[in-house]
Structures are given as C-alpha cells and as structure tokens.
Amino acid sequence: MLQPIVDKKIFIKNFFKKFNLLKEINPQLDEFLKALSAKTKIYVIGGFLRYVGDKNYKTKDLDIIIAIYSDEVFNKIIQNSFTKLQKNKMGGFKIKLKNITLDIWSLKNHYGFKRNVAKTEIEAIAKSSFYNFDSIVFDVKNRKLCCKYYNLCLKTGILDLVIN
Numbered sequence: 001m002l003q004p005i006v007d008k009k010i011f012i013k014n015f016f017k018k019f020n021l022l023k024e025i026n027p028q029l030d031e032f033l034k035a036l037s038a039k040t041k042i043y044v045i046g047g048f049l050r051y052v053g054d055k056n057y058k059t060k061d062l063d064i065i066i067a068i069y070s071d072e073v074f075n076k077i078i079q080n081s082f083t084k085l086q087k088n089k090m091g092g093f094k095i096k097l098k099n100i101t102l103d104i105w106s107l108k109n110h111y112g113f114k115r116n117v118a119k120t121e122i123e124a125i126a127k128s129s130f131y132n133f134d135s136i137v138f139d140v141k142n143r144k145l146c147c148k149y150y151n152l153c154l155k156t157g158i159l160d161l162v163i164n
Helices: 008-025 027-037 071-081 121-127 148-156
Strands: 042-045 061-066 085-087 093-097 100-106 137-139 144-146
Touching (some): 008 144, 027 042, 042 121, 071 100, 121 148
Parallel strands (some): 061 100
Antiparallel strands (some): 042 137, 093 100, 137 144
16 A cells, blocks of 8 residues: 655665666666766656555556757657657657656656746646646656655545646
C-alpha cells in the first residue's frame, strides 16, 4: 500500500537504488541519461516515483522531463539517441527500450512551465499534474523532491485536481 513520503532522505536513497538498477539493466538508457545530465536537469515524474519504496513493484516505464527550451535541440537530442521512437501525448516522445518504455518531454513544452504556474521548474511541473496522485517530481541533478499534493492525496484519501 502506498504511503505519504515522510522522510525525504530515505526516499532519495531508495530512489537512487531503484534508478541505478534500472540503468544497470538498460545500458542504452544509462548512456542516454549520463549524456543528458551533463547538459541539463532531468526531472523524473509520476509512477516510477510512487513505487520507489515498493520492493516488489517492477517498473514498466519511466517518465521524464528535461530542462531543454528549444524544440529543435530537444528533437535533435532524442532523434540522435534513438532510432525507434514515436510521438507521445503532449509533444514528447515514447521510446521502447529493453525492459522499459521511456516517455520524455521538454520543459519548454510542458503545460505548467508554459503557463508560468510557479516560480521554480519543479513546482511548475508538480502544479500542472492533472491529479494530485500524479503530482510527484524528482530533480535528479539537485536531489530535490516535490511531493506536497501527492502526500495530501495519500493522507486524505481524496483524488483531486491540481492543474490550474
């Protein structure tokens, strides 16, 4: 059963255990994320984060947003890194890798960032999730977690809209 995130240090430790294992079994993903993290911030969102503490959960996909502000640069990075990809919802890409599907979007085209709903990137992503249950964001480079609305959902048991 999912629980609110109380201790962020423990969560971050568990995140990196699971994230590193995922990269270990997917060398193409590992190489891509290393190259990306040298150039920009990577935000992990949604389901992968919800199940960081669940040892029995097997990750099927990874949703990320990268802090790229040019469509041309974003498309070039993705298309130069992967041969099998397709457009996903909201202007990102769906990439099928060994054992996992990667969904990736640029921050420039992210709804919350475009509408300027918050002062920071991580808050803009969290505040523009449709439901509070999905409003969980982790900045991999800076090790910052934004889970206010997600925790509220779990504490109250109420699924609610977050998006402005």
